[in-house]
Amino acid sequence: MKLTDAALAGDRRALARLLSWVENGAPEGREALATLFPRTGHAHVVGITGSPGAGKSTLVGKLAKEIRQHEPRLAIVAVDPSSPFSGGALLGDRLRMQDLVADSGIFIRSMASRGHPGGIAHATRDVVLLLDALGFPVILVETVGAGQAQVEVARIAHTVVLVEAPGMGDEVQALKAGLMEIADIIVVNKADRPEARQTVRALQAAYLGMTAAGHHTPSTEQPLEVIPGWETPILQTAAVDNQGLTELVAAITAHRHYLEISGRWELLSRLHARAEVETWLQRHLMLLLEERVGEQRLAAAVEAVLRREKDPATAAQELLEPLLSR
């Protein structure tokens, strides 16, 4: 396939085209992923998540510049927020990243939540896989918005950075307990604000309370004998003023080393591979349903349920019968 060769040689237009195919679930995308798959497994995938207003996009931009001082290339995948009901993606943040475009070593891809037949999580995974195959040593995946998207990032990233703004209320913190559990590094951005210290303390307290209560970050879930578990650092940055970025990059690098030395890199790779296969099982089955059950038979089954002639479980079972062997 010529396009994959061009993309491998560094042709950005070929890369953009491949990515579109992969994002949209086009057959060419599947084919490219299958061809390139043996090349994957080398990128360090860093998920960056947190609530809107924490200054994530600015931080990602600055972080990318900082990482570029050590790496020849870097990719950013920005997953845009949108509520499950309103279609509008807020792309404003993307503009802040535009000055990065001047750096040809940085590739940026924004993905809206809509328009992915298999769901945004699946599309994101495929895009990351392609960028990995094409030799990007570091891939930053920025996710915003609903809780689910943020949890999803833990399923593709090796390192999860949770970004907070100073002055979030206690209530919000409580809601975030689930997020803190998936964080490998916690960053309080906008640390020039007076409330920053207090937020750091609140996060430390919440984090200690969480670990004391027997919860562990994924990093310490599997007891490892030689290497002690990772202790999630709580860092402060002021991305606009370039403060704290060196420390953040150091923490990200340290986490990668920790993963490799502790054997957790391999473990994560196995978990990710399993998640991929399971997702594809579901995906294939859903496509099969679309093709071989179809809208008309589904609608007829729904009407039978509405007339109370069949319960939903039985109606679904009957739809499946012709698909299955034996």
Place this chain on the structure above:
Amino acid sequence: MKLTDAALAGDRRALARLLSWVENGAPEGREALATLFPRTGHAHVVGITGSPGAGKSTLVGKLAKEIRQHEPRLAIVAVDPSSPFSGGALLGDRLRMQDLVADSGIFIRSMASRGHPGGIAHATRDVVLLLDALGFPVILVETVGAGQAQVEVARIAHTVVLVEAPGMGDEVQALKAGLMEIADIIVVNKADRPEARQTVRALQAAYLGMTAAGHHTPSTEQPLEVIPGWETPILQTAAVDNQGLTELVAAITAHRHYLEISGRWELLSRLHARAEVETWLQRHLMLLLEERVGEQRLAAAVEAVLRREKDPATAAQELLEPLLSR
């Protein structure tokens, strides 16, 4: 089946047992649902959602008492919060509802997020279906916690009540835009607090902004000619002092009338039935995978992916081949 007869006759222990079967996805539960399914379709399912700290449990308790003045029976299904990673459900709120237990016309069921093979959303739907079949005219479904659970409630409820506390920050409101879109009634609880008026105004502004921007509540999504669309009321309650409850019950009743007169009750029933059938399609397929692919073959496929011998899509396809006809 004797147990279903006993439950239909009002035996609470039989009901509790049936519910456990249904919750756990036991075959007896499936059978009971299939038997009782023709009796479903009459309950008014009212979803009550909102962030922790809004006083939801107290409100639900008082609301139940108020509704009981007009209805012979009522059921409460309380879905307890828990992060996707920590197993602990916060059941403290449940205690506040205990004085309701004295009323034999009120049936309360608490469900933890864990321990449901098909997921909490699926288990909740089945529990509601069973309660509907057993003749409860009103079912209150209280959900707390993560965004996804709150969105799910819109898929089973006819009427969604969003409960807020006074003094939520703007940022939090923004996060809630998705929730406001699914709300049929918005309640500012703890309305005795001085910030309540301001919160009502902020919600009104947010709501107007949302509808002006072309978003609509599900109630007005389908243009209906004769009956004008539902305008989501923003009410104030102080549940602890029994204030505003009559108005809330009136709004819930008005919404039910609106649904019936506008034809949206039927439309919602159709949407819910379709969601049920689709969920069961997925569920059956997942069970089939467990039974007929099994852990050993799945693990072998994952190892092949890790050795980069197969990409995940191909590995999944090969696992499925033997299951499918033709």
